[in-house]
Amino acid sequence: MGEQFVLLISASIFCVGTAGFVIRKNPLIMFMSVELMLNSVNFLLVSYSSFLNSLDGQIFALMIMTVAAAEVVVGLAIILTIFRTRHDMDVDHIDVLKG
Amino acid sequence: MFASSWLILLFPLLGFIGLSWFGSRISEKLAGLVGCGTVGASFFMTLVTLSNLLFLPPEERVGHVQTLYQWVSAGSLKLDLAILVDPLSVFMFLIVTGVGFVIHVYSVGYMHDDPEYSRFFAYLNLFIFSMLVLVAAADFFFLIVGWALVGLASYLLIGFWREKTSAVLAARKAFVMNVIGDVGMVIAAFVIFESFGTLSFIDVFAAAPGMFRPNDDTMLLITLLLLVGAFAKSAQLPLHTWLPDAMEGPTPVSALIHAATMVTAGVYLIARCHVLYELAPYTMYFIAGVGIITAVFAGSMALVQYDIKRVIAYSTMSQLGYMFMAVGIGVYSMGMFHLMTHAFFKALLFLAAGSVIHSLDGEQDIRKMGGLQNVMPLTHATFLIGALALAGFPLTSGYFSKEAIILSSYHAEMGNIVFWAIAVLTAGMTAFYIFRVYFYTFVGGLRSPGAHPHESPGIMVIPLVVLAGLALLGGLLGPWVDSFLAPVFGRVVEHHHNSVLEAIALTAGIGGIAAAGLLYMVSKDRMDLLKEAMAPLYDLLFHKYYVDEIYDFLIVRPTKAIGVFMEQKGEREGIDFTVDQVGLKVKEVSHGISLWQSGKVRAYALNMVVGMVTILLFVVFM
Numbered sequence: 001m002g003e004q005f006v007l008l009i010s011a012s013i014f015c016v017g018t019a020g021f022v023i024r025k026n027p028l029i030m031f032m033s034v035e036l037m038l039n040s041v042n043f044l045l046v047s048y049s050s051f052l053n054s055l056d057g058q059i060f061a062l063m064i065m066t067v068a069a070a071e072v073v074v075g076l077a078i079i080l081t082i083f084r085t086r087h088d089m090d091v092d093h094i095d096v097l098k099g
Numbered sequence: 100m101f102a103s104s105w106l107i108l109l110f111p112l113l114g115f116i117g118l119s120w121f122g123s124r125i126s127e128k129l130a131g132l133v134g135c136g137t138v139g140a141s142f143f144m145t146l147v148t149l150s151n152l153l154f155l156p157p158e159e160r161v162g163h164v165q166t167l168y169q170w171v172s173a174g175s176l177k178l179d180l181a182i183l184v185d186p187l188s189v190f191m192f193l194i195v196t197g198v199g200f201v202i203h204v205y206s207v208g209y210m211h212d213d214p215e216y217s218r219f220f221a222y223l224n225l226f227i228f229s230m231l232v233l234v235a236a237a238d239f240f241f242l243i244v245g246w247a248l249v250g251l252a253s254y255l256l257i258g259f260w261r262e263k264t265s266a267v268l269a270a271r272k273a274f275v276m277n278v279i280g281d282v283g284m285v286i287a288a289f290v291i292f293e294s295f296g297t298l299s300f301i302d303v304f305a306a307a308p309g310m311f312r313p314n315d316d317t318m319l320l321i322t323l324l325l326l327v328g329a330f331a332k333s334a335q336l337p338l339h340t341w342l343p344d345a346m347e348g349p350t351p352v353s354a355l356i357h358a359a360t361m362v363t364a365g366v367y368l369i370a371r372c373h374v375l376y377e378l379a380p381y382t383m384y385f386i387a388g389v390g391i392i393t394a395v396f397a398g399s400m401a402l403v404q405y406d407i408k409r410v411i412a413y414s415t416m417s418q419l420g421y422m423f424m425a426v427g428i429g430v431y432s433m434g435m436f437h438l439m440t441h442a443f444f445k446a447l448l449f450l451a452a453g454s455v456i457h458s459l460d461g462e463q464d465i466r467k468m469g470g471l472q473n474v475m476p477l478t479h480a481t482f483l484i485g486a487l488a489l490a491g492f493p494l495t496s497g498y499f500s501k502e503a504i505i506l507s508s509y510h511a512e513m514g515n516i517v518f519w520a521i522a523v524l525t526a527g528m529t530a531f532y533i534f535r536v537y538f539y540t541f542v543g544g545l546r547s548p549g550a551h552p553h554e555s556p557g558i559m560v561i562p563l564v565v566l567a568g569l570a571l572l573g574g575l576l577g578p579w580v581d582s583f584l585a586p587v588f589g590r591v592v593e594h595h596h597n598s599v600l601e602a603i604a605l606t607a608g609i610g611g612i613a614a615a616g617l618l619y620m621v622s623k624d625r626m627d628l629l630k631e632a633m634a635p636l637y638d639l640l641f642h643k644y645y646v647d648e649i650y651d652f653l654i655v656r657p658t659k660a661i662g663v664f665m666e667q668k669g670e671r672e673g674i675d676f677t678v679d680q681v682g683l684k685v686k687e688v689s690h691g692i693s694l695w696q697s698g699k700v701r702a703y704a705l706n707m708v709v710g711m712v713t714i715l716l717f718v719v720f721m
Contacts, residue, residue, distance in 0.1 A: 018708055021701075021704055022701055022704050022705050022708060023701075025701070030700075091699070091700050091701060092699055092701065094698075094700070095697060095698025095699050096698060097696070097698045098696060098697055098698035
């Protein structure tokens with residue numbers, strides 16, 4: 001696998017994640033899109049770790065996964081609470097903080 | 100020597116503080132006792148100081164400054180809490196505390212049963228304290244402090260019956276008029292400090308003759324500015340309109356403040372600053388001129404008024420005019436002597452009038468009085484003595500003091516025949532109007548059917564008798580006053596004798612009494628004929644030369660119009676409009692910006708993506 005191929009894959013996954021986050025209205029799907037973006041970066045980090053013969057990239061990837069896991073915990077909790085109180089999962093309807 | 104003299108000021112101050120703090124919790128009797136006691140103690144201390152002063156040889160009696168406390172010391176400005184003890188200040192102490200004490204005692208009876216009895220005595224004590232500060236001041240700063248404080252006390256006392264609109268308005272008028280004078284005094288003090296570098300009387304008066312020639316601009320400026328204060332306080336033209344209105348206050352207040360003490364402050368000021376005034380002979384002429392014009396002007400207004408207190412108030416203005424003329428032509432001790440006798444007989448007249456008003460339940464119109472000589476024998480006798488003294492009847496105190504001034508108005512260096520003629524004319528008017536009041540009030544039959552007049556209680560009559568004694572015999576003090584005050588003025592005043600002029604002046608006085616008697620006793624029907632014959636003149640006098648109306652037209656209404664204009668155009672359409680518009684615009688703009696915060700997560704995300712892509716493109720391609 002060449003460098004160019006890795007970069008292309010990573011960029012494509014990131015764009016898919018971004019598009020999913022902007023387009024979808026279900027917060028769970030939006031969450032998954034965020035994970036997709038994070039993982040595209042992880043993929044890049046791990047690949048370059050192997051190309052450059054350095055462990056730095058893998059360490060960063062591990063840290064990102066940890067943070068993502070923590071974030072998911074918090075995020076899911078928020079989503080659950082919103083669902084319990086509003087019985088509505090459309091993010092466009094959740095605009096209490098409108099200016 | 101005079102280490103305890105400051106106690107003179109302390110007692111009334113303590114009385115004021117005590118009565119203000121505990122006034123509502125103590126009985127009427129105790130409040131009266133405190134009010135009178137403090138002034139009595141003050142009078143006693145004045146006598147002690149006087150005796151100390153008399154032990155000194157005359158030339159050593161001047162210039163004793165007792166410094167109590169160094170208050171301000173900033174650069175060349177030094178202000179000490181100090182009192183000046185010299186014959187002039189002790190002379191004023193004696194009048195203020197002596198007459199003040201008598202009037203306090205009278206007030207115990209007069210204000211009996213007033214719901215705010217202790218407040219009245221608190222104010223009276225404040226006034227006595229303020230007046231003592233004024234005359235004890237050793238520099239121009241504390242002179243102005245006292246000057247303003249008496250104005251405040253006068254304001255509080257004129258408006259004492261605060262539920263009475265006319266009293267409140269009169270108090271306000273008096274205060275505004277006096278503040279005009281205060282401003283003049285303050286500017287005068289600035290000029291003095293600028294030219295002498297000090298405010299202390301002794302230093303200024305010592306330096307002035309060496310620094311300025313007579314009629315130097317600075318001297319004229321200082322003396323004229325001080326004069327604004329003196330004229331306002333002493334109700335001289337053209338700042339006189341507050342004094343008649345001030346009669347809305349309780350009668351003891353009129354007697355104490357608006358006859359015996361405060362209004363004479365202007366005369367005291369000129370006497371105190373005589374060193375400066377002698378360096379400004381033009382100002383002296385001006386003082387004498389205004390004084391004598393005020394005398395005849397006020398005297399003529401008093402001829403036709405029907406309010407017993409107003410007549411006496413105009414008479415006060417008129418007598419103050421005499422005093423101003425006396426100090427204006429340089430016979431200071433005669434002015435001060437007339438100040439003293441005037442304090443006696445004018446306080447007496449006011450208190451006797453108060454006694455009449457008291458017994459008629461507040462009636463002040465002399466047309467509704469009459470025949471009181473049988474019902475109120477003591478009030479009648481004392482009023483008669485006061486009236487005789489005011490008219491300058493021979494051997495009463497007023498005779499000695501007024502006759503001396505009238506003679507000097509011709510014989511003194513700065514006197515002339517015009518001053519003399521007006522002075523004599525005024526003397527005739529004085530005798531006429533006061534006996535007009537006398538005949539209206541005490542002779543004939545009572546013209547107020549429902550009233551039951553009665554003699555006033557002893558506590559009011561005794562002060563009347565004391566003052567009557569002083570008004571009768573005070574004239575004997577004349578030579579003593581001249582020699583006592585001579586060290587202050589640097590010379591013994593010269594008395595002249597001219598039997599022709601004396602006879603004419605005396606005839607004017609007695610003629611006035613006789614004319615009043617003739618007109619109001621013998622042929623009453625003539626009075627109406629005379630009134631009709633002189634209708635225009637009568638109207639002019641009755642409306643006080645329309646001075647109030649002129650002031651209203653020239654000053655009050657334009658000021659009000661400017662106020663209304665500024666309120667509508669300046670305030671509402673100018674300031675308010677601008678501020679409102681700025682606020683509205685800010686609100687509009689911020690509302691537009693706040694639309695960006697839609698609360699929609701996806702919109703935020705899209706914005707973020709677009710932003711990041713833009714930055715990325717920028718970084719890559721630029």
